[in-house]
Amino acid sequence: MPKDGGIGASSKRREDVRFLTGTGNYTEDININGQAHVFFLRSDVAHGTITSIDTSTAADMPGVVQIFTGADFEAVGGVPCGWQVTDKHGDPMQEPRHPVLAHGKVRHVGEPIAAVVAETLAQARDAAEAIEVDIAELPAVVNMRDALKDGAPKVHDDLTGNLCYDWGFVEENKEAVDQAFRDAAHVTKLELINNRLVANPMEPRVAVGDYARGTGDHTLYTTSQNPHVIRLLMGAFVLGIPEHKLRVVAPDVGGGFGTKIFHYQEEAFVTFAAKACNRAVKWTSSRSEAFMSDAHGRDHVSTIELALDKDNNFTALRTDTYANMGAYLSTFAPSVPTWLHGTLMAGNYKTPLIYVNVKAVFTNTVPVDAYRGAGRPEATYQLERVVDKAARELGVDPIALRRQNFITEFPYATPVAVEYDTGDYVATMDKLEEIGDFGGFEARRAESAKNGKLRGLGVNCYIEACGIAPSNLVGQLGARAGLFESATVRVNATGGLVVMTGSHSHGQGHETSFAQVVAEMIGIDESMIEIVHGDTANTPMGMGTYGSRSIAVGGSAMVRATEKIINKAKKIASHLLEASESDIELKDGAFSVAGTDKSVAWGDVTLAAYVPHNYPLEDIEPGLEETAFYDPSNFTYPSGAYSCEVEVDPETGKVSIERFCAADDFGNIINPMIVTGQVHGGLAQGIGQALLENCVYDDNGQLLSASYMDYAMPRADDLPFYDVDHSCQTPCTHNPLGVKGCGEAGAIGSPPAVVNAVVDALQRGGKDVTHIDMPLTPSRVWAAMQ
Amino acid sequence: MYNFDVETPTSIADAVKALGREEAQPLGGGQTLIPTLKQRLASPSVLVSLTGIAEMKGVCMTDDGQLAIGGATPHAVVAREAARHYPGLADLASHIGDPAVRNRGTIGGSLANNDPSACYPAAALGSGATIITDKREIAADDYFQGMFATALDEGEIVTEVRFPVPEVSHYQKFVQPASRFALVGVFVARFGDGVRVAVTGASNDGVFRWTEAETALSSNFAADAVNGLALSGADMISDLHGSGDYRAHLVGVMTKRAVAAAR
Amino acid sequence: MTQVKMTVNGKAASGDVEGRTLLSSFLREQLNLTGTHVGCDTSQCGACVVHVNGEAVKACTMLAAEAQGAEVTTIEAMANADGSLSVIQQAFQDHHGLQCGFCTPGMVMSAAALLKENPKPTEREVRVYLEGNICRCTGYHNIVKAIMAASGQDVSRIAAE
Structure with a gap:
């Protein structure tokens, strides 16, 4: 029987009611009395020297309040980078200054040059067009390999070149890896591109700055996944505002997918300008603006080689990756191709020797940073494509080759520095074979062939590292922040609870699933629990939501705080029941004395805490409110096996997804409905990357895919119903809920399944095709077949 | 904007008068024009909305057996009301844009804009339609003059379009995956006196007639009749969604499929 | 500035607008009906879909002046009279057809228009009808399922919880 509440129940989402009735409260819905609007004049060239900016005509335009340029921000800090990577020689990465508004030079199309604050957005835009900017255009560098050539245009004149860092991992293993390749019976090599993507949450970014002159208090309303991180980065590093005078609110946020983690110039601008103009200032991004100002994702060019012995055991893996940073370092950009990518290269396999090299490169493009999966999709794609190619070269079954090399004993220390606590890769593959009905594939292929279509089946595995992360570990790896999470549990006198979490929900359903956990722990109805998030004024310092960390880290903090509540409540109950504390049991919302029929209800205990007439005041304080900070001791390691069946139209090259199956191991699950929905969304984004989405620049650094007219977002008719299963569960061993996280799995596991399937279809159809770079658009597939 | x-205005006469104002521009359903205005790529001082003009709306058969569609008729209405008269055209209309776009976008607006990837130009040219304006009648063969270029004068309004109804017809669209406009669209219509084949989405010169295919199909209306015929990729649009060669290839494939599906 | 008058969610509404004022701006900024969202500027995402004279329309691609005299319905009027969720809204909640909620108003408005013209759509018909509504969260599975369920069809055999 499915549960109808608590952990494991598919409780309906409470947040849905406001979203379904048009009564959500998104940042764009916030309007402050007297607010002005800002429009950013953005560079239309990729690289150039600003020789002059004349704002005099614009300043006299109707409605203009004030115009700002880079010179106005010389005294404040640049937008900081939150992670410092050390290169293979032990030296720190090159780190350019990232100004709020361009000063001296522009380095990518879309970089803000000037900002007009006016009464209305239309007036601000009208005036921005009247600003006269002279830019001496410089040659742009877009291609990463070109950027590293001698004499290439330098994105930053004060750096030694366009190389941000050259990272080797694990450097000490390099020689042994090379030797293993010399000794190999077979080597499979693959060059591939992990295509640049634009995250495209449906809500474009918005920021509203407000300032109270009487108190000196700043408030920023922003579309963020992590308001506390924004408060810290912007307050401490950019504007010099102490955190107690700066409140950051991220209300309902319409999707994030990584690109709303980062601190952006526009947030700093509206906060700064609200004080300068002494009125609230609002910025609303258009979708066109989003394409050239939201951090992009992926954009790796890799060469991967897999060495096998004569029995087809994997003996070594070697990869070389160029990772595009764009023109500046976005908040977590340096960590994505390194610690979120190199550490995942073992995948599900017991390959003993691995060496990963990553060259991070500056180019005249929008900064690149984490996008759903962040580094782990890039690792999985390389690995699962090269394993598939090896199987085809060796003439062995791709599933059998994987099974032969699976890690089967846990905990397992990989040669790339991480230790998997639990997993069962055989079980997820077994489950996949069951739900995918691979036995029926030949019949389905024959049916497709009758209709003139080539059918293919692609399979892959994935492992991810979620629940980021132990603070002391990431500190050693270069993180400039801790990665704990926090929760305050406030019990009201009449028994209801408010949980204030440092996590942030922007579609993941925390308001429902977090309440399920507390309801289960206390044994009360979910409706007695309210989840509050998103406002630094009423939540404890938290690090926010990304990296599938909310339930594993934020949920664990909430469990710890709730445990403290229960412990204190038991003390109160023992007093009320005149029994020893050690005899008190909590079940179904009541405290009882073990072995007796004496009990006191939850509400009586909470009332006593706030009306402490009969209360052990000499031993404990009144009130019932506890805070906990949780810092994980390891990452969590969700894993799974995915399959995709495609049909390829040999006349047009069009690929259609006929079937997609996912067998995941997320450890314990709080709300199966929500988990399934998270997988669905990840799958759509991964399939989108594999078939549709591509962010393209021309050689001059002009963005060609600058709107939905040219950037193909997956639509309902591009996608099938998915078969998703998460019945394989190996609970995480080191967090109290045994949970692993599920937000990114779909996006990590699905691209190789799609590409493997298309290659399979073409090869079965007699085409000599071993690889096609994503996205597998009709024109690319058709060209590959010619 | x-x-x-x-x-x-509520009459053609009033619309013509309004369009006499300085820098006035007609506004059909606005499904292309309004996004263009948002990008500030045009700066009319007056927009004259045509969607409130009753005499420019509706679908009917004329006495000489042509299908007449008012210039301000939305795609959704054409899809519904032309279905029993001219199913190939109605089917084309039912696949333009998306449902909300079809409720606003009009045939006159589409033909006046002549987007090189739009669907209606293929139908008008492929049917040998007559474009009727507030001033004159223009044969489709004379009307389309390259990307976004037509025979219309400044301020001239497409008030009606008359389509000869073929024996059988079909439109095959291969969509550009992002915009969902035609990467290549081919309209094939068989009349008693021959076959017309009009291609949209493919050419740098906008919609065009594939005369070689017309000749081949006029003597043998079968998909195989176009085997061996090929267009040059050099004349085709080449962009991030497909090369000129790919588009040229697709024209052949879509033509054959349109013939096979023609009803 | 010119004055526009229309009926919005059954009530008379009027306001002074510029020629360039979009219907979506008029609804959001002058009538404070912020349920209608704007997610793009190329008329593709569909977060802004409302009904004008009973037909689904993208409110970001229609001028307020063009809605003069029209009957406009927005997401705020889609619940039952007693405030409970309508059949379509309830199906979206029951089948987890939304996550971040930003595209949801447009999805509900499009779903309502679809079911009016096609009371029992197939899966394919639902997917094709949603061509003009982009969702980035759900992968569409549960949206399609919710709409089919709202039409009274048995969706229990469609995979997933």
Whole structure:
């Protein structure tokens, strides 16, 4: 029987009611009395020297309040980078200054040059067009390999070149890896591109700055996944505002997918300008603006080689990756191709020797940073494509080759520095074979062939590292922040609870699933629990939501705080029941004395805490409110096996997804409905990357895919119903809920399944095709077949 | 958008008068024009909305057996009301844009804009339609003059389009995956006196007639009749969604499929 | 500035607008009906879909002046009279057809228009009808399922919880 509440129940989402009735409260819905609007004049060239900016005509335009340029921000800090990577020689990465508004030079199309604050957005835009900017255009560098050539245009004149860092991992293993390749019976090599993507949450970014002159208090309303991180980065590093005078609110946020983690110039601008103009200032991004100002994702060019012995055991893996940073370092950009990518290269396999090299490169493009999966999709794609190619070269079954090399004993220390606590890769593959009905594939292929279509089946595995992360570990790896999470549990006198979490929900359903956990722990109805998030004024310092960390880290903090509540409540109950504390049991919302029929209800205990007439005041304080900070001791390691069946139209090259199956191991699950929905969304984004989405620049650094007219977002008719299963569960061993996280799995596991399937279809159809770079658009597939 | 005045005439005569104002521009359903204005790529001082003009709306058969569609008729209405008269055309209309776009976008607006990837130009040229304006009648063969270029004068309004109804017809669209406009669209229509084949989405010169295919199909209306015929990729649009060669290839494939599906 | 008058969610509404004022701006900024969202500027995402004279329309691609005299219905009027969720809204909640909620108003408005013209759509018909509504969260599975369920069809055999 499915549960109808608590952990494991598919409780309906409470947040849905406001979203379904048009009564959500998104940042764009916030309007402050007297607010002005800002429009950013953005560079239309990729690289150039600003020789002059004349704002005099614009300043006299109707409605203009004030115009700002880079010179106005010389005294404040640049937008900081939150992670410092050390290169293979032990030296720190090159780190350019990232100004709020361009000063001296522009380095990518879309970089803000000037900002007009006016009464209305239309007036601000009208005036921005009247600003006269002279830019001496410089040659742009877009291609990463070109950027590293001698004499290439330098994105930053004060750096030694366009190389941000050259990272080797694990450097000490390099020689042994090379030797293993010399000794190999077979080597499979693959060059591939992990295509640049634009995250495209449906809500474009918005920021509203407000300032109270009487108190000196700043408030920023922003579309963020992590308001506390924004408060810290912007307050401490950019504007010099102490955190107690700066409140950051991220209300309902319409999707994030990584690109709303980062601190952006526009947030700093509206906060700064609200004080300068002494009125609230609002910025609303258009979708066109989003394409050239939201951090992009992926954009790796890799060469991967897999060495096998004569029995087809994997003996070594070697990869070389160029990772595009764009023109500046976005908040977590340096960590994505390194610690979120190199550490995942073992995948599900017991390959003993691995060496990963990553060259991070500056180019005249929008900064690149984490996008759903962040580094782990890039690792999985390389690995699962090269394993598939090896199987085809060796003439062995791709599933059998994987099974032969699976890690089967846990905990397992990989040669790339991480230790998997639990997993069962055989079980997820077994489950996949069951739900995918691979036995029926030949019949389905024959049916497709009758209709003139080539059918293919692609399979892959994935492992991810979620629940980021132990603070002391990431500190050693270069993180400039801790990665704990926090929760305050406030019990009201009449028994209801408010949980204030440092996590942030922007579609993941925390308001429902977090309440399920507390309801289960206390044994009360979910409706007695309210989840509050998103406002630094009423939540404890938290690090926010990304990296599938909310339930594993934020949920664990909430469990710890709730445990403290229960412990204190038991003390109160023992007093009320005149029994020893050690005899008190909590079940179904009541405290009882073990072995007796004496009990006191939850509400009586909470009332006593706030009306402490009969209360052990000499031993404990009144009130019932506890805070906990949780810092994980390891990452969590969700894993799974995915399959995709495609049909390829040999006349047009069009690929259609006929079937997609996912067998995941997320450890314990709080709300199966929500988990399934998270997988669905990840799958759509991964399939989108594999078939549709591509962010393209021309050689001059002009963005060609600058709107939905040219950037193909997956639509309902591009996608099938998915078969998703998460019945394989190996609970995480080191967090109290045994949970692993599920937000990114779909996006990590699905691209190789799609590409493997298309290659399979073409090869079965007699085409000599071993690889096609994503996205597998009709024109690319058709060209590959010619 | 730059600001502009909006006029909402209820007769063609009033619309013509309003379009006499300085820098006035007609506004059909606005499904292309309004996004263009948002990008500030045009700056009319007056927009004259045509969607409130009753005499420019509707679908009917004329006495000489042509299908007449008012210039301000939305795609959704054409999809519904032309279905029993001219199923190939109705089917084309039912696949333009998306449902909400079809409720606003009009045939006159589409033909006046002549987007090189739009569907209606293929139908008009492929049917040998007559474009009727507030001033004159223009044969489709004379009307389309390259990307976004037509025979219309400044301020001239497409009030009606008359389609000869073929024996059988079909439109095959291969969509550009992002915009969902035609990467290549081919309209094939068989009349008693021959076959017309019009291609949209493919050419740098906008919609065009594939005369070689017309000749081949006129003597043998079968998909195989176009085997061996090929267009040059050099004349085709080449962009991030497909090369000229790919588009040229697709024209052949879509033509054959349109013939096979023609009803 | 010119004055526009229309009926919005059954009530008379009027306001002074510029020629360039979009219907979506008029609804959001002058009538404070912020349920209608704007997610793009190329008329593709569909977060802004409302009904004008009973037909689904993208409110970001229609001028307020063009809605003169029209009957406009927005997401705020889609619940039952007693405030409970309508059949379509309830199906979206029951089948987890939304996550961040930003595209949801447009999805509900499009779903309502679809079911009016096609009371029992197939899966394919639902997917094709949603061509003009982009969702980035759900992968569409549960949206399609919710709409089919709202039409009274048995969706229990469609995979997933």
